[in-house]
Structure formats: C-alpha cells, structure tokens
Amino acid sequence: MCGIVGYIGNRNSQEVLIEGLKKLEYRGYDSAGVAVFTKNGLEVKKSVGRLANLESKLGDAPLEGTIGIGHTRWATHGKPSDANSHPHTDSSLKFSVVHNGIIENYATLKEELIANGHVFLSDTDTEVISHLIAVEYQGDIVKAVQKAVKRMRGAYALGVLTEHEPDRLVAVRNASPLIIGVGDGENFIGSDIPAILNYTRDVYILNDGEMAVLTRDGVELLTLEGNFISRELFHVDWDLVTAEKAGFDHFMLKEIYEQPKAYRDTMGARISEDGKRVVLPEVKMTEDEIKRISRIHIVACGTAYHAGLVGKTIIERLTGIPVETDVASEYRYRSPIITPDTLVIVVSQSGETADTLAALREAQRCGARVLAITNVVGSSVAREANSVITTWAGPEIAVASTKAYTTQLIGFYLFGLFLAQTLETQKPEYIAEVLSALQQLPTQVEAILEKAEDIKDIAEQAATHEDLFFIGRGIDYAVTLEGSLKLKEISYIHSEAYPSGELKHGTLALIEDGIPVIALATQDELLEKTVSNIKEVVARGGYIIGIGNEGDAELPRQVDRLFSIPRTLGLLTPALSVIPLQLLAYYAALARGNDVDKPRNLAKSVTVE
Numbered sequence: 001m002c003g004i005v006g007y008i009g010n011r012n013s014q015e016v017l018i019e020g021l022k023k024l025e026y027r028g029y030d031s032a033g034v035a036v037f038t039k040n041g042l043e044v045k046k047s048v049g050r051l052a053n054l055e056s057k058l059g060d061a062p063l064e065g066t067i068g069i070g071h072t073r074w075a076t077h078g079k080p081s082d083a084n085s086h087p088h089t090d091s092s093l094k095f096s097v098v099h100n101g102i103i104e105n106y107a108t109l110k111e112e113l114i115a116n117g118h119v120f121l122s123d124t125d126t127e128v129i130s131h132l133i134a135v136e137y138q139g140d141i142v143k144a145v146q147k148a149v150k151r152m153r154g155a156y157a158l159g160v161l162t163e164h165e166p167d168r169l170v171a172v173r174n175a176s177p178l179i180i181g182v183g184d185g186e187n188f189i190g191s192d193i194p195a196i197l198n199y200t201r202d203v204y205i206l207n208d209g210e211m212a213v214l215t216r217d218g219v220e221l222l223t224l225e226g227n228f229i230s231r232e233l234f235h236v237d238w239d240l241v242t243a244e245k246a247g248f249d250h251f252m253l254k255e256i257y258e259q260p261k262a263y264r265d266t267m268g269a270r271i272s273e274d275g276k277r278v279v280l281p282e283v284k285m286t287e288d289e290i291k292r293i294s295r296i297h298i299v300a301c302g303t304a305y306h307a308g309l310v311g312k313t314i315i316e317r318l319t320g321i322p323v324e325t326d327v328a329s330e331y332r333y334r335s336p337i338i339t340p341d342t343l344v345i346v347v348s349q350s351g352e353t354a355d356t357l358a359a360l361r362e363a364q365r366c367g368a369r370v371l372a373i374t375n376v377v378g379s380s381v382a383r384e385a386n387s388v389i390t391t392w393a394g395p396e397i398a399v400a401s402t403k404a405y406t407t408q409l410i411g412f413y414l415f416g417l418f419l420a421q422t423l424e425t426q427k428p429e430y431i432a433e434v435l436s437a438l439q440q441l442p443t444q445v446e447a448i449l450e451k452a453e454d455i456k457d458i459a460e461q462a463a464t465h466e467d468l469f470f471i472g473r474g475i476d477y478a479v480t481l482e483g484s485l486k487l488k489e490i491s492y493i494h495s496e497a498y499p500s501g502e503l504k505h506g507t508l509a510l511i512e513d514g515i516p517v518i519a520l521a522t523q524d525e526l527l528e529k530t531v532s533n534i535k536e537v538v539a540r541g542g543y544i545i546g547i548g549n550e551g552d553a554e555l556p557r558q559v560d561r562l563f564s565i566p567r568t569l570g571l572l573t574p575a576l577s578v579i580p581l582q583l584l585a586y587y588a589a590l591a592r593g594n595d596v597d598k599p600r601n602l603a604k605s606v607t608v609e
C-alpha cells in the first residue's frame, strides 16, 4: 500500500503534491517521488526514506510546472531505494506512473516486455505498467491506459502522465482506493480525501473498474470500455483541523485522549432518549432476517481483529448466537461454512484493508449478509457491505490504532444489545442497565487518562526490557492481545499475550528474574484463578504489573505494581482496561526514542493482500 496524489491546474504542482503526500504518509513512508511537466518535459525526482528527503532534493532543484503526480511508498516488490521509488517511467521516459496496489502477473508481463527489448530500472511490479502503457499508446493516453490495465491482474490505483499529452492526467482504479478532487480551474487525484482537502471539498469517489480523465477545466469519469459515467459530487463536510495534532506531541497521544469524545459520538443518537433501547436504523435487516441468523462470523485484521475477539464474547453472551472470529487473511482459505443464515461482520478502521475487503466479497458471494463496522464513510468496505455501523472516531492518523479499536468495541456493544432486544434474549431491564453503564464509559476513560503519569512511570521501567508478557483470562485475554500488539508495533519490545492458565503449558519456561508480566484481572468471577497464575509467575521471579478494578482487595496483595480502572460491568471492562495498555505502549516507545506515529516497516492502511 502506498499513497498517490496528482494535480492539474495553474498552481505550482510540486507544492500541491508535497502537501498531499504529507497527508498520505500514513500509508507508507519508505520513499517518495514526484513527476512534473516542466519546460524540459516530464521530469522525475525521487528519494528513498521519509518525504523530508525528497523535499530537500526538490529544495535544491525545484520542478517548475503545473501538472504532476506524486507517490509515498510502502515497499512490496523491491526494497526501499531510489530506483524502486515511484513515479516509474517507460524506456522512452515519455510516460510516468504512480501506483498503489500489486500487479500479480507482473513477472510474466515483465518477461514479455524484456523479450521485446524493454529495459527495466527497478525491481517493482509498477514499472511494467509504464512500459505497457507506452506499448499500447497510439496517440490517445486514455485508450492506452484502458488497453494496458486489461492486461494486468491485481490491485491498482494509478495516476498516469505522458509528455505526448501535457494537458491530461489519467487516473484508474481497481481494488485500491482513489478519489478525484474537483476544483475551479484545477483538479486533483488522491488515495484519500485529506490529500486534497486543502484545495477542494468536492470529490468523486471512483469505483473499481472506473477511470477519470482530468484537465484543468474538468473531470470525465469513464468505464474501462470508454462509456461516460454520471455521478454526483460528494461534498466533504469534515474539517482538516480535526486531523491535525492539536497541541499533542504525537497523533497517537491525541487519539488516545480523543477516546471519551469518540465513545460519545459513536453512541450518539443510537441510544434512545429514555436510555432503554438501541436504535440502529443503519442495520438493513428485517426482524425476520435477524431471527434467522444462525451463526455470526467476525472477520478483520490486526487491531480490528482484536476488537472482533471481544465482539465474539459480547454477542455470544448477549444473544447465545455462536460467533467465530477470523483473521481476514486466513478466512477465505479455510473454506468457512457460510450459509444464507450466516451474518458476516467485517471490522476495519480504514475500510480499505485488502484482506478484509476480500473476505467481505467472499461472504457475499456465498450468499451471506455483511455488516461492516468501519470508521471511514465512503470507503470500499462501507460501500460494499449490506449494512454499516460507522464508528465516529474521526480521522485516525497514527499507525497504531487506538480510538478506532475502542469505538469498534462500542459498535459491538450497540449491535449485541440491538440483537438481544430484537431476539428478546435479554430482559429489557438488563439491556437498560448495560446501556446506562455504557454511557458512563467516557467519564471513566477520562478518569483513567488523568492517571497517565502512573502508566508513564511503569512504561519507562518496562522500556528497559527486551521481553514482556501479558496474561489474562476470558475477555481480559482478548484485551491483552491488543496490548501486546500495541507495544510490539511502536516500542519494538518483544511481547506475547497468553491466557493466564496456558502459561504453565510452556511459556512459563521464559519467565526469569525481573521479566515484566502484565496481568489483566478485571473479571471478578475469574480473579481467584488469575491470582493463582500470578503466583506461578512470581515464584519464577517475574515482576507483576497488575491491572484490576478499583476496590479489589486481593489483586494489590499479589502484584509489584498496580493500576486500577473504574468499576463497570464485567462485559464492558475492555473499553476501559485497554486504555492503560495503549498508554504503556506509547510511553515505552517514547522512552526508546522511536517514531511513535510512524513505526518502522508499517503503514496505516494495508491495501495489499
């Protein structure tokens, strides 16, 4: 996955491209590059490393021109290097391409092109595209792109320029996100809306198999067969400032502190005024259809998968419907049993994760209904699912997901309760009790955030270690998986999460003097057993950091350090207990001097399988 941007108008295109790429760096930051029409023709500048490297190259020798394309890369084919950076050109240097996605049959195409005398300068799959377009070009860049993409298999969002037609910018999409910004005398392409929001709020969202031809004066949308498409402009009404750091040192910290608001916004009008019912008109299923659901599959990746593990417990406890949670990249390949009575819930912050999208399509192909829990309105997942519960977390920029996870949990609580009230599997009084507890969560999160300094202290100590373990039982275990992922991804400390009772079946061998073990113990009915497991670790020299409920008498006696969270219903504790784990990861990464918002090797949105 990568970020692409393009501009045609009367401004200095280099500036517009760099601004856009800054907004897209969350999609990848191994290298960056731009191609601009200058008085010398199509000129390309690219640089391995962060965008700042490219900026300093351009600072020394700016590219003057009003049409250009740009790219920020997350390497798939070929290591990060100047040569592998986009834009890529053909042998004649007359065609230039930026690409987000993967061309699956690139090796065969490359072989064929080489046999015909083409010389390749990179190890990327993308370079074949510029060569293919050059081969197909017979005086019309639109037709050449149409012909070239028909030979390609895989995912692509492309921006294409040719020196032969310096007043046209062509964009095309298949299975990778692409939007077109429409301005006054200028037009834009971008992988995501923030890339162009400084210039226009009117956009077209391209669908798979569609292309756009941009000139200064207008935008034409076409099918790959060349038929015109008529589409309403989408007006973006959210503010870019909400995507800025707002005084915090890092986006991640800002996003952690935004969680009380994100909880409130996601619950919003979905709880009836009398606090007794969940109102979810976005679930497009009749009562009969809901009553026919015989099983639920939850499918997602990474942090969203961890939210799905909590979602399984929520739905099973509230409704009795059997739920399986799958990692999206595995789902299709395990031949899951999907019937028309299966409800598939896909969870995705970005709504663009390729594996999740593929699982969604597979589920629909097998006749299942798909409900999406996603944070991005207009994303591919949101557009293709049968129903969508939007998590109103606002833009999440840090690669490490925080507020998206917790609002996904809120989505599961609301949906679980909605099912329970429709299926009458819970008494109305109990539903009202859970809803009341849900509404207290934002204030309880605020109380946890006020104690962030305590976690900072624990994190600075933890940051001196190379290994760390998390243990928990039941729903706590699901949360420890998320805590462990967060710590690994930004602090680079090796950590593992285990069900507390499983430790003695092998992993206990790794516990040595002073190894930090974070024990999550928020479930009253499991506390005694967890305490036994804590004792097993203490006996081997482990250093226990306990996270439990305020007012617990036993846990403080068993641990070396304690962090308490406000009391809530057992089922709701994940929405609180994960907050100290997010802070732990943040402060540990900070103590190690890491780039918190842009951890190495990762990207925010993984749009390749």
Ligand code: M6R
Residues within 6 Å of the ligand: 301, 302, 303, 304, 305, 347, 348, 349, 350, 351, 352, 353, 356, 399, 400, 401, 402, 486, 489, 604, 605, 606
């Ligand atoms: O956009 P998505 O929710 O579909 O993304 C899924 C994962 O790539 C994502 O949650 C990833 O694991 C995060 N970096 C974790 O913090």
